[in-house]
Amino acid sequence: MLTMKNNHMPDENNIADMVRPTEVKHFVTYTMARVQAKLNAQGAAILKRHSKLSLVQWRVIALLASGNCDSLTTLCRLSGMDKGQVSRKLTQLVSDGLVRSRLDEEDHRSQKLSLTDEGLVLYDRILPIMRSRQAHITGEISQDELAILLEMLGRIETAADRRDF
Amino acid sequence: MLTMKNNHMPDENNIADMVRPTEVKHFVTYTMARVQAKLNAQGAAILKRHSKLSLVQWRVIALLASGNCDSLTTLCRLSGMDKGQVSRKLTQLVSDGLVRSRLDEEDHRSQKLSLTDEGLVLYDRILPIMRSRQAHITGEISQDELAILLEMLGRIETAADRRDF
DNA sequence: ATGCATCCGTTGACACATCAAGGAGCAGAC
């Protein structure tokens, strides 16, 4: 086997190095993927424990309850979720009786979305649970630190927009 | 969770935010989900531009090239990826001639994984591209800030382990 | 050696993510 040439040199930015136990903690993309996965798992587990909602379903309900959106497009713009997926989730939620979808009289392309009474009851029941979870997650972090965290995530988000590598 | 209405901090890099200010962007879980999605999209786009690899395929190759793992289980432990998913990706990579899988003579449950010469050539070609991307992402952040970010992510990760809500 | 817990990897099932194509409605230009 003539693989001597493939003796890769160590390098601070070498992806291969990020798997070394000593360095794995220092890579942002790597860490974020792991933390994100855990947050998703936690959210899904909590919802499963207290309802039959999936994470996406809950997000849709919460966004509608917030009063900041009333159509699929505005909901997607707000959350960054994909139109297609949200559309599918909405048909579920409507058939489950949690969300009401009525034709927008002023624009027949659009639909006015709102929670049903049942959806609102569910929201009111789940909300405090998710709030306490949120408090637990951010509990160890001061407001100032939280602002810094969000600001840095914003910078990473901007860096992630570049595609010309 | 979604009803905090104070103190909106404009994100100059996000048009949607300026059009319709909202508080959703100030929640860590939502923000991380969005940033993570963008990072994934960026990685996938870069790989598509320079190869036919998917993000997961690249990660598997990079992990194998690192020399820190040589079986499915160790690979999964290192990366946190799901063994089922990695198993499927490996069969693809083997049939594409990038990875070699041989029975472990000392433990017939396990398989010895390694990159083929072709896989190594591909790795050497893609690595510098991904390295410059990594540098671009972390270049926006100073070392001190990076330490703070990772430390906070660590705290969030710990908080995400709790399930009894 | 026999039972048994455990580990390795595969597979199935399902939810979620992303992208693209397309129908229907609307609005402006002509």
Next chain:
DNA sequence: GTCTGCTCCTTGATGTGTCAACGGATGCAT
């Protein structure tokens, strides 16, 4: 009018993420 281009939403295709069940292999205790 009607052409054109845009928006709202649906649907399909494909890839990714997560969980669970399974069979084979191993090691250990009895």
